[in-house]
Amino acid sequence: MRKQFKYIIIIVLSFGILFSFQTAFAGNVDIHGFVSQGYLRSSDNNFLNDSNKGSFEFNEMGINFGYDTGSDVTVGAQLFARDLGDFGNDKVSVAWAFGDYKWKSWMGFRAGMMKFALGLYNTTRDIDSLRTTIILPQSVYNEWYRDVSQGTKGAQIYGHLSLGYAGLLDYTLQVSGTQVPIDSGTAKFFLDRNSTVTTLDAIDVDTTYGAALIWYTPLDGLLLGVSGFSTNAKYTVNNSTAVIDNPDFRESILSVEYTLNRLTLASECMYTTSRNNVYLLSNPSIILVDDERIQNTNYYFSGAYRFTDWFEGGLYYSKSEAFYNGTGPDNELKDICLSTRFDISPAMVFKLETHFMKGLFGVDPGTDGTRDDKWNLYAAKVSYTF
Template sequence: MIVANAAVSMLWAANAHAVEMSDTFQVHGFMSQALIVTDHNDFFGPSSDGGGSLEYTELGLNASFRPLNNVLVAGQLLARQAGDIQELNDIELDYGVIDYQFYSSSNMTSGVQLGRFKNPLGLYNQTRDIAITRPSILLPQSIYFDRTRKPALSADGVSSYLEKPLNNGVLRFQIGAGKPRMDSQSEVSAFGRDDLGSYSGKTSYIGQLRYEHDGGGMILAMTYANVNARLDSKPSGPGSGRFSFQPWIFSFQYNRESWSVTSEYALRHVKSSGFSEPYNYEATGESWYIQFTRRLSADWQWLVRYDSLVTNKADRAGSDYEERTGRPAYTRYAKDWTTGLQWQPYSRFLISSEFHNIEGTGWVPFQDASEISSQEKYWNMLLFQVSYFF
């Protein structure tokens, strides 16, 4: 509540000051609160308890202005509660860039962004924090992992972009280099625990080629990233070494007035090296989903989606992993059927609900590998969310 009050106070102050500063000065924000109920496997707090979990809250405030016609300064503060992964009082700079557009004509636009830029990862990553831009409360977890959200979301460095209008479409290219933001959950995802030493991002790269046909009637995109990190081990740890992650993501969306079909497919190569056993490993995972959304009316939308994750293509069912480690095979994959409804009674207010029927726990966040033993193979999740935008 303190963060919400602060966000509202900042909003009114900024609005009162906007006219005085510049006609280009803008402030926007959002607030979202969710209730999550599961029959097994806690997700963002004690969701499997009788009353469910209210530990999924998002509060954001962003501002932008143009000191020059070809320069944009923009940033966003975010306060987010996501179970034990992130605390609401841990306010962070979600992104903050100086965008210099050094060339602009009717045939092409190009520019560069300096600062903390959003990664062009797939179709949804650059706007994933804002509920109104998501087709569902949770994005497909096989590609948009919430347990590795921080390094996926943004990086500190430089990003350049080019936009080229074509006869009946627009071609966009973006490439960036910088240091990803690692956190304890990223370390847990890489090594199964977060007490091995100091885990930090190293220079990484990302690029996306995107084509939008006929005003967004069809969207095609291809994304590649080379994400690097280093663990400086404690004396009692596995020794210092490196972790790398290279995903290829192929995205497709087809839009009509009352319905849309979206699908993304990813190959994810991961490797850790320089450590003592069992912390050295290498694998190629596979992720994909297919999603159908139907706009029932001006303010109602329905969704159905199937989402699949395999941690290692060479061991799809996880049986080799279970034999080698003694941990359940179903922690290495996830199959998720989702259906949901969104109701937007007016432009600034959104009410969402969705139901997940899941086999496997391949993308479930956890703080320590010991939690895996209490997870169930088959489980269901029900979510409700109320969101406000300004």
């Protein structure tokens, strides 16, 4: 508890510093932030935190600022802290910090620590007030991979291309490097899905190349997107005695979103491929798995409707499958989610959510040490933005 208060104090002090900075450069600095507190409880199993007995270890807070130099250059940064079960623990970190030079409307440049342009919602997932749901569909927006898909260091080229009567095209080209700590959510998820791995000693990820295209079609409210990246990943495991090598790791996402008045429909499909090589570190010539091709396809369908100015309802179906080929409940997770959102004020949002789950992929045993492949997850969350 003391540690959590310490981090909150740091964020408050940071806000004070940035407020002073804004006063000194009045009119050129934008300061925004958010605080959210959630609660998870599941009928069986543990998911994301100790949800089987109910847990408040589900919160986020952040403060960001942007400075307009008065030319075509802007700079910005965000401090961010979150708690999700054993991870985050309200530790303050730099979520993003970059400089942006907008040369032309059709070409700009960014460099620094940035969010990876991937899918429809990866770059905005920190801001809870922008969506109906509490938990994004895990088939595409896996919560454990969040520390990898956000805060990558590198450079981007981006732009907006007018296609005349054919609409508008947004593009992003990016190259980045990612450091993955062995105590991260990504590491936990890797250990959970690899039963033969006893320890994870190091994760090495090569330079990542990515691209994203969003086409705002001539049909008002309809956008289509494609995004993806390519890299190589290597995992040193089992007390540094073996290496799991995933060369040519590629991920592609097809996206569609349609908004008509108060109705929003969306769907995304993620296709991942790689090759799997396992060899002994002491003697790389001893190959345990030789060039095994691995792949999976995850997807979701969602809909949301704004009934009144203060109430919105949402529904999605999400299907995730294990990266390694296999069948049965251990290798998939199906999720039917019902969401309700209440706008208490322009700055405060309260949400309630129920998930009807089938499957055990990414699911931990409950308090009794067992797992049930048919279970429910209940979530509540309140968020404040400024």
